[in-house]
Amino acid sequence: MKKEKKIGLTTMxxxxxxxxxxxxxxxNLTLSSSKFVMDYVVNGAFYIVGQGFIRGMQMLVVPLVFCSIVCGAAAIGDTKTLGKVGLKTVMFYMATTVLAVTLALGVANVINPGKGANLAKMMTAAKAAGSTVGKTTTSTSAVDTILNIIPTNPIQALANGDMLAIIFFALLIGIILAKLGERVQLMTNFFSQGNDIMMEMTMMVMKVAPIAVYCLIxxxxxxxxxxxxxxxxxxxxAVLIALLLQGFGVYQILLFIFTRLNPFKFIKKFFPVMAFAFSTATSxxxxxxxxxxxxEKIGVSRKISSFTIPLxxxxxxxxxxxxxxxxxxxxAQAYGITxxxxxxxTVIATATLASIGTAGVPSVGLITLTMVFNSVGLPAAGITLIMGIDRILDMARTAVNITGDAVCTTIVAYQNDAVDKEVYNKAIPNK
Structure with a gap:
């Protein structure tokens, strides 16, 4: 007797x-004039369930991000273990993330996906998400923004959800834990176990996501x-255009600049892996x-790729x-926020720094998105418009993620004389 296939969370x-x-x-078409439906169903049951879920996600943000970034920094912070290859790899990954967020912001500001949506009508939802709708977010000078990254009181930063300060403090702790090694193994285990607890809590909160999305939408x-x-x-x-530009534009330009290898050959040989990543949505x-x-096809030494790809x-x-x-x-455009x-x-910095320790569970992407929203005062309620259509985008994102890993690996390997050019330039035999 065959086991019934379980419906996945993203499908639900x-x-x-x-x-x-x-x-x-x-x-909207038939019952909008009914006081009972609008008061007790739309603004009653739907609102309570939906906002309860959003509060649950917000509850996870600070402890999850703090623990995961401490663990991530501790894992990659030992420069003796990383060596020259590791340092180059981490720096390249960080640089491409900065380029990716910048590209995304540019594409979005050209397409203006939320302009005219006027979601500010839903004042109560936005207010419950902790945002002032329809007003310009507080302007801060460049100097203050940079200085605010260093918290004068880390506990206060944690309590206030000051994300850049939290990330900075977590990075420092992680690097020091890596430096001290066995002397602070108890603390390293503490943060590692805390990270496991928060991951499990994330999965528990996400179990109610389908019901919450139904109510909010x-x-x-x-x-x-x-x-x-x-x-x-x-x-x-807008997301798909930005992903295509990153995968087939930015990465390939970087590959050519740093190696002078033919990017078209790289795309042709690596495309089956991109297709596999797209279909599975799992890095x-x-x-x-x-x-x-x-x-086998690009000529990169396994000594390099076995470290850089998992990283x-x-x-x-x-x-x-x-x-x-x-x-x-x-x-921001949908809620009329400038x-x-x-x-x-701030978005570029937050998204880049958060990428260090947020892997492991697919749902974590939504939590880090809540964190990015918090960093610039956007209503978390807007995430619900994104959650349901995220599956297709998740597949495309995964393909871009693994392409970036492969391009970085090829560049780092080339700079360490670990790429066989004959294998790279060899034509793929027709089957």
């Missing part, structure tokens, strides 16, 4: 999105009807195939960073 969220949209449109559509679909599609298009599952393809699966989240960059602009240049720089 997508189904909830469709059902919520249908429910909301029906209410139904409430949104009951107020706005079909019009919100157009803005969601524009958001998807970790793609690690063996990436290492094998890099060695990339942990710290290189360019695709996720692109989604976060577009999402920030989308939600982002200043310093807000944009």
């Amino acid at each position: 969220i997508f189904i909830a999105l469709i059902l919520g949209a249908v429910t909301g449109v029906i209410i 139904a409430r949104t559509f009951s107020s706005m009807g079909f019009s919100v679909i157009i803005y969601m599609l524009k958001y998807v298009i 970790n599952a793609t690690i063996p195939l990436s290492i094998e393809t890099l060695e 990339g699966a942990t710290v290189n989240m360019d695709g996720t960073s692109i989604m976060q960059g577009v999402a920030v602009v989308f939600v 982002l200043t240049p310093m807000n944009m720089l």
Whole structure:
């Protein structure tokens, strides 16, 4: 007797999105004048369940990010272990993440996915998410923004959810734990176990995501009807364009600049791995195939790739960073919030630093998105417009993530004379 296939969480969220949209449109067209439906269903049950879930996500942000970044920094902070190859790899991953977020913000500001959505009508939802809707976010000078990264009181930064200060403090702790090694093994274990606890709590909160998405989307559509679909599609298009530019533009230009190798040959040989990553939406599952393809078709030494590829699966989240960059602009425009240049720089810094320790569970991407929103004062309620359609984008993001890992590996290997050019330039035999 065959076991029944279980429906995955992302599939359930997508189904909830469709059902919520249908429910909301029906209410908008036929029941919007009913006081009972609007007061007790839309602004009662839907609102309580939806906002309860958002508060649950916000509850996770500070402890999860703090523990995960301490653990991530502790794992990669030992320069003796990393050596020259490790340092180059980490710096390259960080640099491509900065480029990815910058590209995403640029594409989003050209397409303007949320402009005209006017979600500020839903004042209560935005207020509950802790944001002032329709007002410009507080302007801070460049000097103050840089100085605010260093917390005068780390405990206060943790209590206030000051994300850049929290990330900075967590990075310092992680690096010191790595430096002291066995002398502080108890503390290292403490943060590692804390990270495990927060990951488990994340999975528990995410179990109610389909119900919450249904309620939140139904409430949104009951107020706005079909019009919100157009803005969601524009958001998807903006993310996909940015991902394509990163995967087939930015990475390939970097490959050519640093190695002078033909990027078209790289794309042709690595494309099957990209397709596999797209279909599975899992970076970790793609690690063996990436290492094998890099060695057999591109000529990269396994000594390099066996270190840089698994590391990339942990710290290189360019695709996720692109989604976060577009999402920030989308939600800000949808709620009528003006982002200043310093807000944009804060998004770039937060998304880049957060990429160090946020791998492991697919749902963590949503938590870090909440963190990025918090850093510039955006309503977390906007995430619900993104959650249901995130599956397709998640597949594309994964393909971009593993391509970035492979390009970085090839560049680092080339600079260490660990690329066989004959293998790289060898034509793929026709089957």
